[in-house]
Amino acid sequence: MQQENRQTLAVLVENKPGVLNRVVSLFRRRNFNVDSLTVGRTHKPHISRMTIVVDVQRHDVRVVAANLLKLINVIDVRVISQEPDVSRDLALIKVRTDDVDSRNSVTMICERYPARIVDIGTKVAILEITAQEDVVEAMIEELKPIGIVEMVRTGVVAMGRGTRILDSDYEPAVRITTNNAERIGV
Amino acid sequence: MLLTGSEIVMECLIREGVDVIFGYPGGAILPTYDAMTKYPQIHHVLVRHEQGASHMADGYARATGKVGVAIATSGPGATNLVTGIATAMMDSSPIVCITGQVARGSIGTDAFQETDVTGVTLPVTKHNYLVADVEELAYVIREAFHIARSGRPGPVLIDIPKDVQTQKTEFIYPEGEIRLPGYRVPSEGHEDDVMLAVDLINQAQRPIILAGHGIMMAGASEQLRELSEIAGIPVALTLLGKGAMPEDHPMVLGMMGMHGEAASNHAIQEADLLIALGMRFDDRVTGNLKTYAQKAKKIHVDIDPSEINKNVRVNVGIPGDVRAVLSQMLPHVHRTQHPDWMAWIRDWQEDADERDILQYSADSKLLGAQVINDLWQFTGGNAVTVTDVGQHQMLEAQYYPHQRPSSLITSGGLGTMGFGFPAAIGAKFGKPEEEVWAIVGDGGFQMTMCELATAVQENIDVNIAILNNAYLGMVRQWQEFFYEERYQSTPMVNPDFCKLADAFGIPSMRVTKREQVEESVAFARSIKGPVLIEYVIEKEEIVYPMVPAGADLHNMIRRPKPGESR
Ligand SMILES: Cc1ncc(C[n+]2csc(CCOP(=O)(O)OP(=O)(O)O)c2C)c(N)n1
Ligand SMILES: [Mg+2]
Numbered sequence: 001m002q003q004e005n006r007q008t009l010a011v012l013v014e015n016k017p018g019v020l021n022r023v024v025s026l027f028r029r030r031n032f033n034v035d036s037l038t039v040g041r042t043h044k045p046h047i048s049r050m051t052i053v054v055d056v057q058r059h060d061v062r063v064v065a066a067n068l069l070k071l072i073n074v075i076d077v078r079v080i081s082q083e084p085d086v087s088r089d090l091a092l093i094k095v096r097t098d099d100v101d102s103r104n105s106v107t108m109i110c111e112r113y114p115a116r117i118v119d120i121g122t123k124v125a126i127l128e129i130t131a132q133e134d135v136v137e138a139m140i141e142e143l144k145p146i147g148i149v150e151m152v153r154t155g156v157v158a159m160g161r162g163t164r165i166l167d168s169d170y171e172p173a174v175r176i177t178t179n180n181a182e183r184i185g186v
Numbered sequence: 187m188l189l190t191g192s193e194i195v196m197e198c199l200i201r202e203g204v205d206v207i208f209g210y211p212g213g214a215i216l217p218t219y220d221a222m223t224k225y226p227q228i229h230h231v232l233v234r235h236e237q238g239a240s241h242m243a244d245g246y247a248r249a250t251g252k253v254g255v256a257i258a259t260s261g262p263g264a265t266n267l268v269t270g271i272a273t274a275m276m277d278s279s280p281i282v283c284i285t286g287q288v289a290r291g292s293i294g295t296d297a298f299q300e301t302d303v304t305g306v307t308l309p310v311t312k313h314n315y316l317v318a319d320v321e322e323l324a325y326v327i328r329e330a331f332h333i334a335r336s337g338r339p340g341p342v343l344i345d346i347p348k349d350v351q352t353q354k355t356e357f358i359y360p361e362g363e364i365r366l367p368g369y370r371v372p373s374e375g376h377e378d379d380v381m382l383a384v385d386l387i388n389q390a391q392r393p394i395i396l397a398g399h400g401i402m403m404a405g406a407s408e409q410l411r412e413l414s415e416i417a418g419i420p421v422a423l424t425l426l427g428k429g430a431m432p433e434d435h436p437m438v439l440g441m442m443g444m445h446g447e448a449a450s451n452h453a454i455q456e457a458d459l460l461i462a463l464g465m466r467f468d469d470r471v472t473g474n475l476k477t478y479a480q481k482a483k484k485i486h487v488d489i490d491p492s493e494i495n496k497n498v499r500v501n502v503g504i505p506g507d508v509r510a511v512l513s514q515m516l517p518h519v520h521r522t523q524h525p526d527w528m529a530w531i532r533d534w535q536e537d538a539d540e541r542d543i544l545q546y547s548a549d550s551k552l553l554g555a556q557v558i559n560d561l562w563q564f565t566g567g568n569a570v571t572v573t574d575v576g577q578h579q580m581l582e583a584q585y586y587p588h589q590r591p592s593s594l595i596t597s598g599g600l601g602t603m604g605f606g607f608p609a610a611i612g613a614k615f616g617k618p619e620e621e622v623w624a625i626v627g628d629g630g631f632q633m634t635m636c637e638l639a640t641a642v643q644e645n646i647d648v649n650i651a652i653l654n655n656a657y658l659g660m661v662r663q664w665q666e667f668f669y670e671e672r673y674q675s676t677p678m679v680n681p682d683f684c685k686l687a688d689a690f691g692i693p694s695m696r697v698t699k700r701e702q703v704e705e706s707v708a709f710a711r712s713i714k715g716p717v718l719i720e721y722v723i724e725k726e727e728i729v730y731p732m733v734p735a736g737a738d739l740h741n742m743i744r745r746p747k748p749g750e751s752r
Binding site: 013014017018021022025029060062063066067069070071072073074075076168170172 | 304305308309312313316318333365366367368369370490491492494495496
């Protein structure tokens with residue numbers, strides 16, 4: 001479930017240099033608040049996909065989407081949070097495990113969450129959790145008393161459920177030939 | 187055919203129908219300047235400052251609707267273009283700027299005259315490119331022109347590294363469809379939205395149309411007039427909307443907003459329906475949004491979907507080409523008139539007429555308003571006027587009614603001082619058959635007056651009217667109203683503008699009395715080439731009415747009626 005004042009956008013973009021910069025610059029210049037932004041490749045090498053969680057207290061999510069669509073390199077935008085969706089956040093959390101108590105607690109907490117211990121030593125352990133954002137947050141709260149020493153999160157990635165597919169048929173023109181592609185680092 | 191990148195640039199410009207480009211050479215763009223020698227069909231205008239080049243390209247674009255082209259070298263050449271690019275962005279003017287860049291191997295090394303120009307211009311262009319390889323070049327140029335001129339037009343910048351300009355490749359012009367997967371241009375409105383809008387129009391008792399620049403961009407003047415006449419709806423214009431409908435038409439109320447007509451502003455506040463067509467509810471036209479048009483339902487048609495619900499929440503938002511959408515609406519609009527509503531509006535117009543400065547008995551001082559009014563009269567209201575920014579600009583909007591689209595060129599959104607004179611040169615290149623007047627203030631003119639040399643070198647027939655009040659007049663007005671007459675840094679010691687003209691070899695005339703205005707127009711017309719007229723006007727004139735920034739649109743400071751004191 002999303003909080004009322006946050007919406008998740010899925011954004012298909014051309015996989016070209018500078019596109020992330022254009023998106024971030026848009027958010028800064030329009031004063032849109034970003035909660036999290038992730039970007040990665042898709043199964044098509046020329047298309048990347050972003051998941052952007054925006055704070056919509058001051059701006060209508062449709063205005064945010066319309067602004068994104070104005071960017072030439074943005075292929076499509078969908079407000080994922082207004083339909084049934086699957087959303088995931090991944091966290092790596094390094095916690096203190098330098099006594100029996102902490103080791104036991106960490107193991108028990110991990111059993112109750114979709115988490116696992118990916119590295120363990122005499123002083124610290126790294127836990128990995130992949131879950132909905134609020135679940136990740138709940139686990140973090142439980143770990144805090146034990147002692148979190150380091151943490152990194154990917155930010156939310158999301159996808160609509162069912163057969164409503166967000167994809168593009170677009171194929172780039174032959175414009176960038178394979179031999180120049182290497183040279184220009186595309 | 188094996189061509190260099192520079193030659194490809196020229197080939198592509200020719201195919202885009204470009205016949206004139208405005209620019210300034212330098213190291214990183216030299217290969218392209220060298221290629222120009224082989225393409226005499228494209229005329230290059232050597233400006234005196236790159237800001238002039240981007241304003242000229244803008245003026246050319248606004249006068250013709252075609253894409254204007256500016257060209258400059260890397261680093262300082264490119265950064266000098268930026269003000270003109272931002273100006274074009276705010277007013278949706280289609281220009282393409284070509285800049286040289288250091289060679290690819292040097293990018294990112296702080297090389298001599300290297301600036302990240304695509305970075306600098308990212309927020310003020312519709313799109314920009316750093317060309318990575320000569321293979322891309324023709325595609326990029328074609329896309330750039332397409333993006334600049336289609337949809338909501340705007341500036342596009344192409345940054346070309348020096349070694350790409352000299353790189354050779356087999357040149358095949360890319361014919362066929364331009365593939366931009368993420369670029370959508372709305373045309374017709376959604377049928378349901380159109381019918382919702384028509385219902386609101388047919389039910390309205392006190393409707394008003396707000397017509398903007400988009401009307402002219404879409405070529406929708408005819409459709410606008412029909413809607414107004416069929417449904418009996420008065421039309422208020424934005425500054426850039428002047429010319430969307432002939433201003434002598436009885437349904438046209440004149441400009442709205444900060445220095446708009448009282449009738450327009452009061453009608454907006456009293457209306458039960460706003461029909462906003464190709465305008466974007468700029469704060470200079472709305473005043474305080476919390477009290478703006480509270481009694482009205484609102485319809486908003488704009489080619490840019492992101493404008494809808496941006497500043498003003500509307501009942502029906504129709505992203506679309508305003509001409510297409512109006513054509514969809516017109517067959518369903520009922521023929522009607524609103525006599526009570528129009529009578530209420532006429533009362534405001536009469537009240538304004540009584541207060542009008544032209545009703546004041548002529549005393550010895552020459553007023554800016556009189557100069558503009560007389561310029562209108564003696565040019566038959568038919569000139570293309572290009573203004574700078576300030577009091578003279580607002581006086582132009584009030585006292586020079588325009589009858590046809592694109593006959594007023596002015597920097598609205600950015601309010602760029604220094605725009606007027608170079609933009610007038612650009613406009614004249616685009617419309618050589620028109621009588622072009624640059625109407626500028628003494629302040630703004632001094633920002634780009636170096637282009638006098640350009641005007642002479644090109645012997646371009648632009649009439650320059652300087653309204654010299656020896657003040658940054660508009661700022662002085664704010665200081666008078668809102669800063670208790672503390673005139674900090676607004677009085678100006680000016681050069682002798684006629685002697686200045688003389689130094690450039692430009693004929694000139696100084697006008698100090700109203701009787702001389704007619705003669706000055708005749709004099710300007712008699713000279714084929716640049717001519718400068720200095721109108722020495724009253725120093726402390728005020729542009730009325732005025733809605734203070736952020737105030738309610740109906741809370742206007744009005745000009746006192748004759749006999750009343752300020
Ligand atoms: C580049 C730029 N700098 C500052 C301003 C702020 N500004 C707006 S109007 C104005 C005064 C213009 O004076 P002048 O050109 O003499 O015209 P006038 O108002 O006297 O007619 C100024 C300084 C601006 N619009 N643009
Ligand atoms: Mg002045």
